[in-house]
Structures are given as C-alpha cells and as structure tokens.
Amino acid sequence: MTNGTGAEVVVDLDAIAANTAVLRERVGRPLMAVVKADGYGHGLVPSARAALAGGADQLGVAVLAEALALRAAGVTAPLLAWLNGPGADLAAALAADVEVSVNAGWGLAEVVAAARETGRPARLHLFADTGLSREGATMADWPELVAAAARAQADGDLTVVGLWSHMAHADAPTHPTIGAQVRVFEEAVGIARAAGLTDARRHLANSAATVALPDTWFDMVRPGVAVYGLDPLGGDAADHGLRPAMTVQARVALTKRVPAGAGVSYGHTYTTPAETTLALVPVGYADGVPRAGGNAAPVLAAGAKRTIAGRVCMDQFVLDVGDAAVAPGDQVVLWGPGEGGEPTAQQWADATGTIHYELVTRIGGRFTRCYVGSAGAV
Numbered sequence: 001m002t003n004g005t006g007a008e009v010v011v012d013l014d015a016i017a018a019n020t021a022v023l024r025e026r027v028g029r030p031l032m033a034v035v036k037a038d039g040y041g042h043g044l045v046p047s048a049r050a051a052l053a054g055g056a057d058q059l060g061v062a063v064l065a066e067a068l069a070l071r072a073a074g075v076t077a078p079l080l081a082w083l084n085g086p087g088a089d090l091a092a093a094l095a096a097d098v099e100v101s102v103n104a105g106w107g108l109a110e111v112v113a114a115a116r117e118t119g120r121p122a123r124l125h126l127f128a129d130t131g132l133s134r135e136g137a138t139m140a141d142w143p144e145l146v147a148a149a150a151r152a153q154a155d156g157d158l159t160v161v162g163l164w165s166h167m168a169h170a171d172a173p174t175h176p177t178i179g180a181q182v183r184v185f186e187e188a189v190g191i192a193r194a195a196g197l198t199d200a201r202r203h204l205a206n207s208a209a210t211v212a213l214p215d216t217w218f219d220m221v222r223p224g225v226a227v228y229g230l231d232p233l234g235g236d237a238a239d240h241g242l243r244p245a246m247t248v249q250a251r252v253a254l255t256k257r258v259p260a261g262a263g264v265s266y267g268h269t270y271t272t273p274a275e276t277t278l279a280l281v282p283v284g285y286a287d288g289v290p291r292a293g294g295n296a297a298p299v300l301a302a303g304a305k306r307t308i309a310g311r312v313c314m315d316q317f318v319l320d321v322g323d324a325a326v327a328p329g330d331q332v333v334l335w336g337p338g339e340g341g342e343p344t345a346q347q348w349a350d351a352t353g354t355i356h357y358e359l360v361t362r363i364g365g366r367f368t369r370c371y372v373g374s375a376g377a378v
C-alpha cells in the first residue's frame with residue numbers, strides 16, 4: 001500500500017502487548033488500557049487487541065463512537081466510554097454492553113432512561129472531581145449524585161461498578177496536590193460506600209501514576225500513553241521497561257546540490273552555510289508533522305540525526321544533508337523507539353514545545369499506517 005510518498009506510521013503490536021504486560025505485572029491488579037483517540041494514533045482496534053493480548057483486563061475510551069467501533073470489530077472485553085454529553089445514544093451503549101460514566105444528575109437520569117428503554121441495567125462509573133476541575137462531580141455535588149445512583153441501583157436500573165477520578169499532577173510525583181487528591185478521592189469513596197455502593201472498583205491512576213505513584217493504584221489502574229511505550233514522566237521509556245510502539249518514516253522525494261547562501265523553504269528562515277545537498281521529505285503539517293519543527297526537530301537521514309532546515313510546509317520539509325550520499329527513495333525516520341539512532345517522540349516534543357501525546361495522536365494525513373508484530377492479530 002503506497003500513496004507515492006512512502007510515508008508510513010509503523011506500529012509494533014508486540015511492543016503494545018509487552019508494555020501492557022510490564023505495567024500489569026508492576027501493579028499486580030486489574031488494568032484498563034486506554035485506547036481513546038484511535039489508540040493514541042496507533043489504531044483503535046489493533047491497539048485494543050494487542051493490549052488485551054498483553055493482559056489488559058478492560059479497555060477505556062473517551063466517546064461512545066469509539067466503544068461502538070470496538071464492539072463492531074468483535075472486541076468483547078469490558079469497555080468503558082466516559083465522556084458522554086447530553087443526548088448521547090446511551091441505549092446503544094447499553095445494548096452493546098458498554099460501561100458508561102456520569103458526573104451529574106442529568107447524566108444519571110439519561111442512563112436510567114436508557115436502561116428502562118432497553119431493559120438492560122447499566123454498568124455505571126461515577127466520576128468525582130478531586131482537584132483537576134475537569135470531568136467529575138465536585139465534592140459539593142457528589143453526595144446527591146451518589147444518593148441518586150444508589151436509588152437507581154436499588155431500583156434495578158444500574159449497578160455502580162466504578163468510582164473514579166483523574167489526577168492533575170501525576171507527572172510531577174512529589175507535587176503536593178497528589179496527596180490532596182488521594183485524600184479527597186478516599187472521602188468520595190467513603191460517601192459512596194456509606195450510601196450502599198459497596199461493590200464498585202476504585203480507579204484513579206493514569207500512566208504517570210501507574211509508573212510512579214503506588215498510593216494511587218486502588219482497585220485498578222488506567223494507563224494510556226505508557227501502553228504505547230511513551231514515558232509519561234517525559235524521560236526515557238526504557239527506565240520503566242517500556243518500548244515506544246510507533247515509528248514514523250517517509251522517503252526522500254528529491255535531492256539537489258545548491259550553493260552556499262541558498263535560502264531554504266518559505267520565508268528563508270534557513271540559509272545554507274556552504275555548498276550542500278538538500279533532501280526533500282514529502283510530509284508536512286497537513287500530515288501531523290508540527291510546523292514548530294522547522295529549524296528545530298530532528299530526523300534520522302543518511303545515517304545521522306539532522307535538524308529540519310527551514311519551515312515545515314503543508315506537504316513537505318527540507319533537510320540539509322551536507323555532502324552525505326542521499327538519493328530519492330532513501331528512508332528518513334522522524335521518530336521511533338530510538339534504538340536505531342532515530343529520534344524519539346519525546347525528543348520531538350522537546351524540540352517543538354509540546355508533549356508526545358499530541359504528536360502521536362495527530363500524526364496522520366497522508367501517512368499510511370501499517371503493523372508489525374502479531375500480538376492480538378486475528
């Protein structure tokens with residue numbers, strides 16, 4: 001499969017499975033692998049299958065469409081879709097045996113209505129805001145939400161299977177908000193248990209907390225980015241026994257000799273210091289290569305790490321490879337595990353002022369995705 005650019009996102013399914021196994025082994029308790037946002041850009045269904053092959057107990061996605069796509073592909077594992085706005089098709093969720101989450105009374109009412117419509121009791125998670133101020137019911141609203149959920153459970157409309165929250169600073173393991181959030185979470189759990197919601201799993205830990213904060217593990221952990229082998233703490237994934245699953249590569253489309261003083265790409269923000277060879281790489285910001293990578297981001301080309309010369313354009317960028325031998329068709333690696341001298345997504349993130357999460361979830365456009373490894377393959 002080619003579109004003429006040779007631009008590929010290569011995903012190593014065995015790495016996803018191995019990372020999941022490392023994390024699962026480390027925590028010694030159930031693990032929900034988060035596969036939202038098309039498996040963090042690695043492919044929803046193959047990533048989910050690979051994580052399950054690696055020992056994930058459950059899957060988590062943000063929106064219902066992602067959950068239904070997994071079910072349509074034949075993935076039967078327990079599955080939570082947590083970001084449901086008003087009017088979400090909760091009946092479809094319940095019919096497909098998808099667990100849902102609510103954080104407000106109106107959401108609970110919609111779940112109860114869907115349960116009655118379908119005759120299928122919901123498996124529900126209640127989301128507490130313990131300090132992130134994002135999803136989740138505030139502690140002011142929590143007792144009322146819990147009481148309403150307990151009534152609905154007694155009525156047979158649902159079972160509360162999860163009590164959960166999300167961390168603000170897990171990637172800064174000594175931050176004072178961490179202890180504070182854990183304490184608020186325990187308080188929220190206490191309120192729910194006192195209301196009779198005694199069978200729910202407590203889950204709080206994202207990747208960073210899974211790697212660094214055992215006090216946050218409770219009954220289940222919920223890692224995303226670490227499953228794909230990226231270090232949630234922004235360091236070296238290998239320190240945690242993780243291996244990046246994604247390699248992003250393209251092929252040189254054109255080379256040319258130019259004299260010293262040639263202005264390169266829009267705005268001439270790079271000028272050749274000497275006579276040199278330029279290599280054109282046919283991927284750009286329309287494909288998820290950040291424009292901020294101009295004169296900043298590293299790639300592996302012609303046997304060495306080189307910085308992109310001048311601006312990243314919509315469809316292409318340029319490299320100054322000096323006198324290295326390079327020809328059209330030669331491979332250029334933007335990022336990968338780092339084991340073959342190529343940069344890592346973390347190095348790209350550092351160079352472009354973002355986080356690897358954003359890079360891997362946005363890479364796409366004219367890159368084709370292909371898979372290596374066999375974990376979870378059907």
Ligand SMILES: *Cc1c(COP(=O)(O)O)cnc(C)c1O
Nearest residue numbers: 034166206207208222223224225
């Ligand atoms: C995305 C997300 C996760 C996973 O986060 P990572 O940092 O990728 O591990 C877990 N829980 C919630 C609520 C999320 O939104």
